[in-house]
Amino acid sequence: MENVIEVRNLYKLYRVGDEVVHALDGVSFEIPRGEFCAIVGTSGSGKSTLLNMLAGLEKPTKGKIRIAGHQIEGFSEDRLVAFRREHVGFIFQAFHLLGTMNALENVALPLSFRGIPVRKRLEVADRMLDLVKLSGHKKHLPSQMSGGQQQRVGVARALAVDPEIIFADEPTGNLDSHTSREVMELMRQVVCEQKKTLVMVTHDNGLASYADRVFHISDGKIVKIEGGNEV
Known part of the structure; x- marks a missing residue:
């Protein structure tokens, strides 16, 4: 399978x-297309730094990052902005x-930043x-929706640009446990049906179990990789 x-x-x-x-200390791995991957670690483990590197929001001190066929570690800021917008x-x-x-x-x-006409992006x-x-x-303001409904809007917004990869940073951190499970089930279903690659950062091993694979990170190193269990 293609990475x-x-x-x-x-x-x-x-x-x-x-x-x-050493926020990251010699990390190497591959993620195949269509996989739901969770990166799990405590505060300060390096998980958010790793997500930021993958998304091109931070540059590495050393190392190679290839995302969707693009070697991004040497990109200028303008190229990174264009890359994120497209992929x-x-x-x-x-x-x-x-x-x-x-x-x-x-x-x-987000579709307005691609110059897509109003009617098309609303469709x-x-x-x-x-x-x-x-x-x-659809016509509700954020203040008229629950936290879970707002995060569903967030998932829809991420999907609207038809991305190759979705990055999720503690996506249920502001939700109660029941709503968290609903959002995780939705994300897993959408990833499977839409054949998207999803990389999620979380401190919660229970949420990570929704993923196909779980990367455990500690002190900037990946210390264990395991298969997730379908819930």
Whole structure:
């Protein structure tokens, strides 16, 4: 199976006073197309740094990052912005919905950066909200929706750009346990049906069990890789 993510010998070093901190310390792995992968670790383990590297939001000190056929570690900031726009979707812990826009407008927003006409992007947004089972909430503002509904809008927004890869950073961090399970089941279903590659960062081993594979990271190193269990 084709690898959509390949990481080789990745390091990220920070200087804190006289000390050098290894946020990432020689990380290497591959993720095949269509896989749901979870990166699990405690605070300070390096998991968020790794996600930022994969998304081109931080540059490595050393190492190679190949994403969707592009060697991104040497890209300029402008090329990285264009790369993310064309290939990547994001799901955030804090939802990041615009309070003055309804669900339909929030989902359509990323498509405006591609220059897609208003009617076309609203059609796509409409379809994505049906996919995440929010047909009755398309005209609702974020303040009129629950946390779980807002995160479903976040999932729909990530899918609207038809990304090859979706990066999710603690996507259920602001949700209760029942709603977290609903969102995780939705994400797993959508990834399978839409054949997307999803990389999720979490501190919760229970949520990680929804993934096909789980990468355990500690002190900047991947210490264990295991297959996830379908829930």
